[in-house]
Amino acid sequence: MTALDDIDLSALLAGDKRTWDRFVAAAAPLIHAVARRVVSTHGLSAEEAGDAAQDVFVRLCANERRLMKSYDRSRASLATWLAVIARSCAVDHLRRRRQPTAALDDVPETAVAIEDRHVEKLSIPPGLLTERQALVLTLLYDREMEVADAAALLRVDAQTVRSTHHKAMLRLREHFRVSA
Template sequence: MTELNQIDLRALQAGDKRTWDAFVGASAPLINAVVRRSLVSYRLSEEDVLDAAQDVYVRLCANGFRLLKTYDAERASLSTWLAVVSRSAAIDHARRRRQATQPLDEVPEARLAVEDRYVEKLKIPAGLLTERQILILKCLYDEERDVAEIAKLLNIDAQTVRSTHHKALVRLRAHFQVDDT
């Protein structure tokens, strides 16, 4: 079996079939490993992983080996360069394959597996938050109003709503902070 560093890149770029076959044989383990590692978090099927690896070869030979001709041996080894190209092609493939999502508001509650018995109300000590902070938190979280709606309701600027919300969260985080030591 031919080593990757023994491939005649000029013959490869010229389209020599034997050189291409040797190149595929020598580069396949590297390309497959990089693609597989790059796609682990996407949880794609084995078929998708193989398709993504095939995409690497398609990229390399497309447009008269245009991408392959950009390889510069002075900047990186062929295996390093192929790893970068493989990772990029794999991520592009995964993005194209990404499942269509559905807005959360359109998902039936039964599918969300949210049960009221697991929802625990936060007990906020008296005096920790101002009346305005409590009101804004209730509007945002209990009534599920948006910032613009709350601003209009309270006759204040939307930035004031965001700022008050932020200050309330800072106070709550400081109060309920658990000591890690």
């Protein structure tokens, strides 16, 4: 099977049929995996994942492949970009398909989160924590991630995460001790 990195992007953007077929074969596992994850979060069937994946492909080639043309290979790999785009498209797909008459009790709690507009605001002076420190604390405490998983997400080693956490704690202790 052709890897995504081997796809001739110029031919794909020009609408070449054979390149499109190769692209679909290479991208389908990723796009379907994203769609399946989004769909399962909302308690829907695997069939819906297929429809959501199809919707992603439709969006990719709509309007003379306008969405595909927005891809910038210098900023992200095609796989990562596709995964992010696929998730947004799949969520949009579910928004459109959601039955407005469904009983609230029948809707999984996670499905309601799709419209979640909750915003976390920190009651600490701006600049007390760096963005990276705040994100590390969010991952470790709010998401209860392991240090190794947080490190993988941030593309750093585990010791760096521990060190970032340690410095953040020192700053918070100092801030609240003074404030109290």
